Amino acid sequence: MLAAYRRGLFPMPLPTGELGWWSPVDRAILPFHRLRISRSLSRSCRRYTVSVDTDPTGVVEGCADPSRPNGWITPEIKEAYLLLHRLGWMHSFEVWDDQGDLVGGLYGVAIGGLFCGESMFHRARDASKVALVHLVSVLSERGGVMLDVQWLTPHLESLGAEIIGRAAYLERLPEALAAPDPFVGLDQEMG
Numbered sequence: 001m002l003a004a005y006r007r008g009l010f011p012m013p014l015p016t017g018e019l020g021w022w023s024p025v026d027r028a029i030l031p032f033h034r035l036r037i038s039r040s041l042s043r044s045c046r047r048y049t050v051s052v053d054t055d056p057t058g059v060v061e062g063c064a065d066p067s068r069p070n071g072w073i074t075p076e077i078k079e080a081y082l083l084l085h086r087l088g089w090m091h092s093f094e095v096w097d098d099q100g101d102l103v104g105g106l107y108g109v110a111i112g113g114l115f116c117g118e119s120m121f122h123r124a125r126d127a128s129k130v131a132l133v134h135l136v137s138v139l140s141e142r143g144g145v146m147l148d149v150q151w152l153t154p155h156l157e158s159l160g161a162e163i164i165g166r167a168a169y170l171e172r173l174p175e176a177l178a179a180p181d182p183f184v185g186l187d188q189e190m191g
Contacts, residue, residue: 001080002089005109005116006177008170010150013072027169028152030132032140034160037133044126048103049096050134052186056085056092059105063119073119081118084109091115091183093131097124106131113145113179132159142182146172 004010009021037045060081064073084090089111095104104127106120115135122128139147148169149161164172 001084002109002111005111005114006173008166008173010116010118010148011077012150019077022150023166023170024151025166026152026163027166028149028156028161028163029169030136030147030149030156030159030161032136032144032147034162035133035136036158036160041126041129041133045130045133047098048124048127048130049098050130051094051096052134052138052183053085053091055094055102055105056082056090056107058102059092059094059107059121060119062102062105062121062123063107065121068121081107081109088183093135095122095124095127095130103127104131106135108135110181110183112177112181113139113143114148114173114176115139115144115146115182116148117150129159138186139182142186143180144182145176145179 004021008023011019012022014020060078064078081090090107090109092107093105094102097103103124104122106117106128108115108117120128120131136147149156152161152163
């Protein structure tokens with residue numbers, strides 16, 4: 001899996017249901033400075049508590065909820081990403097409400113200064129967006145270089161994501177991979 005990410009590929013199911021490796025022509029990223037935080041999202045950021053790598057299983061299971069449309073996260077995929085977490089490559093951002101319930105989050109793979117966002121979920125308003133705001137904050141403040149969001153969806157576009165295309169992505173990839181990992185030492189900083 002790591003070798004594929006280093007080559008600009010990511011896993012996603014084929015129409016047949018089998019797992020394929022993708023490198024779309026219209027590759028999308030979210031430049032840190034372009035993140036759009038509306039006033040309502042800003043209020044939501046104050047309403048929730050966010051942690052990093054506290055409950056990766058809960059986040060992956062939230063993303064894999066079979067009731068979600070276009071679900072693709074099989075038990076094998078869950079197991080693979082949780083193994084990557086135990087090895088220090090996958091990171092999760094958890095969003096908690098004031099009752100201490102996990103209400104949203106996201107996870108992805110970090111290699112050097114590259115973060116490949118894999119999936120996000122929410123059970124409460126703006127919870128996945130709050131996770132994204134915190135991810136961008138960590139990456140921008142700690143030397144991250146590129147946030148790969150794979151495909152441009154209307155949701156991600158509304159938050160500032162843009163298409164750079166496969167050629168530009170692959171051109172930027174070596175610099176991102178060579179940068180220091182922004183997650184190293186983050187757990188000590190967060191207490």
